[in-house]
Amino acid sequence: MVEEEGFRRYVAHIILWIGIAVVAFPVYIAFVASTQDNALIANGQMSLLPGGHFFETYYQTIFVGTSGSTREPVGNMMLNSLVMALLIAVGKIAISIISAYAIVYFRFPFRMPIFWIIFITLMLPVEVRIYPTYKIVADLHMLDSYAGLALPLIASATATLLFRQFFMTVPDELLEASRIDGAGPLRFFWDTLLPLSRTNMAALFVILFILGWNQYLWPLLITTRDDMQTIQIGIRKMITTTDALTEWPIVMATAVLAMLPPVFVVVVMQKLFVRGLVETEK
Amino acid sequence: MANVTLRNVRKTYPGGFEAIKGVNVDVGDGQFCVLVGPSGCGKSTLLRMVAGLETVTGGEIDIGGKVVNQVEPADRDIAMVFQNYALYPHMSVFNNMAYGLRNRGMKEAEIKSRVDEAARVLELTPMLERKPRQLSGGQRQRVAMGRAIVRQPKVFLFDEPLSNLDAKLRIAMRVEIRKLQRRLNTTSIYVTHDQLEAMTLADILVVMNGGQVEQVGNPLAIYEKPATTFVASFIGAPPMNLMATRPEEIRSQLAGSSAADAGILGIRPEDFVITDQAPDGGVALPLTVEAIERVGAETFVYGSREQEQQRIAANPGELPPGEIIVRIPGTEAPAIGAKIRVAAVRSKLHLFSADGRTRLEA
Secondary structure, three states, X not given: OOOOOHHHHHHHHHHHHHHHHHHHHHHHHHHHHHOOOHHHHHOOOOOOOOOOOHHHHHHHHHHHOOOOOOOOOHHXXXXXXXXXXXXXXXXXXXXXXXXXXXXXXXXXXXXXXXXXHHHHHHHOOOOOOHHXXXXXXXXXXXXXXXXXXXXXXXXXXXXXXXXXHHHHHOOHHHHHHHHHOXXXXXXXXXXXXXXXXXXXXXXXXXXXXXXXXXXXXXXXXXXXXXXXXXHHHHHHHHHOOOOOOOOHHHHHHHHHHHHHHHHHHHHHHHHHHHHHHHOOOO | OOOEEEEEEXXXXXXXXXXXXXXXXXXXXOOEEEEEOOOOOOHHHHHHHHHOOOOOOEEEEEEOOEEOOOOOHHHOOEEEEOOOOOOOOOOOHHHHHHHHHHHOOOOHHHHHHHHHHHHHHOOOHHHOOOOHHHOOHHHHHHXXXXXXXXXXXXXXXXXXXOOOOOHHHHHHHHHHXXXXXXXXXXXXXXXXXXXXXXXXXXXXXXXEEOOEEEEEEOHHHHHHOOOOHHHHHHOOOOOOEEEEOOOHHHHHHOOOOOOOOOEEEEEOHXXXXXXXXXXXXXXXXXXXXXXXEEOOOEEEEEEEOOOOOXXXXXXXXXOOOOEEEEEEEOOOOOOOOOEEEEEEOHHHOEEEEOOOOOEEOO
16 A cells, blocks of 8 residues: 555545545434434434434334334344345355356366356346246245245356356366375365365355345245345335334334344454455465 | 386377377386476376376376276375475365375374374474465475375375475485485386486486487486487486587598498587597587686586587577587686687597487497
8 A cells, every 4th residue: 555645644534534424424323213212203303312212112123023014023034134145145155166166177068058057147137037036936835935035046156156266276286186195076075175265155155145135126026924024125114104104213223233234244254255355275 | 015017108188189109117116217308298197197197098007017097096006296285275284194094094093103103204293283384395395295105105106396496405305305215115206307306316217208208217327328319418417519420520530430420429518628639539629618607616618619500400408509518627717719629539429310319339
């Protein structure tokens, strides 16, 4: 990094602080709103300082839910979101590391065509294939289930490509040394390739967990039961009320809660994440 | 303990490229065989075929009386040391050495005693718990050797194991490898492009070029009687001076020899002396000193001859046509531009046919 002198350095810092404020202020407002009385918010008299309803609002949000719209405790929604995000992240990593292993290390008929077919699926995200995917999931009776939430999102060309690139940088001699040491394909994968991919897997996990957590369209389509809805859907449903006042403190508390797990994952795995992106241990 | 015999071994790649064109080598029990040649000559391919990492498309590879063409690398009872060491980066030194033994289902106690013994021999005992990245190049090299030793295989295979080390360490490790191999008395095949390594390590030297064996034999015998101009220029540093015998200047000096019209005359730099007297039956050449290199113990004189038009077959390390290297004691140093005469006695002359493929007796 270039060291700047005096004035220019202050300018740079001021710009950075403005950036932080722009990003953080709405989050702060959401938090403040979640601690205020609903009537105050509805009247437009909300203070910019936290109110005194923190514990009761969050207790109600997590264990009871709104009194009007969904009546589903947010704790359960978070569990659904968590299960879905974990299934997607772990499933994607598991599937893609295995397919990348096959593509890089095995010579089988139509290896390259298969690789290109996987590559082409990059152009077919859920939004594009939503009708056929919905039909398949419905026919398999997987609506309103974790499998239905996660499975259609698990196949991942991006992760396969990433692992493929990584495997291609692993020296061939390592495979050869393993062969001479009497390790078969499974042993080599398990004893050598997986430990070497650890940082890559961690980096991918962070990205994929957030991706899974933030899914909106797909869960919206296939969950109909309240007890299967994810937190993202829950927020949406809480806001739409027909004849009652929207319970803004609870909506805001839900929004704050929805932010926490991704933040937690990033904070915990940040070190591994950065290492996975910049460093290779070979 | 085992012999390794290669019978007419061939390797043709699917694209039709013939990397190995029929190699016959017999390495006796406990012998140290060095495959040497320029890059791309097929020496590494041949070694990898012995290891089982490359398929054999023709001929037979025989280890300890058993043809192993179709045997998996792990079942050939060989151990290999790779150029880049190929240590498992995530395993400790101990586990690197123990991995192959564990895969064979050996008991932990036996593994531990073997690894400890190898670590002691290689002076790795204090480093057993470290990861490869915490080791220096020389230490990694020793771990790779340790991984081979603990297996107690029939054959050691070395694929340019020293080329990633700096010059000083390379010499030290070269001696270590030789001592270790002598003590364990395990048949070894060693690939290198460094002729000095080849000369110092080998019991049997195999000089390869273009997928074929140029010459097999005792290193000194090869040095003294190279079979082709390729071997002549490849073995020995600086390389042998090669010149056409056609110019009258040389032909007249070789009169009476069957080789007078032969084609190519070779004289090693160290066989020249600077003298004004033409030796009886030898060859004397007038030179203009173009450059000198003083390296301490000896001085290399680069001189040019006036008439030398014919270029000798292209070989690695070959001098530009008409240039001659002379190696003289380090105490002497002729001035640049000086006209000198150098001479070599008859017994030090090497004569080859015009195509460089056949050695002729002087």
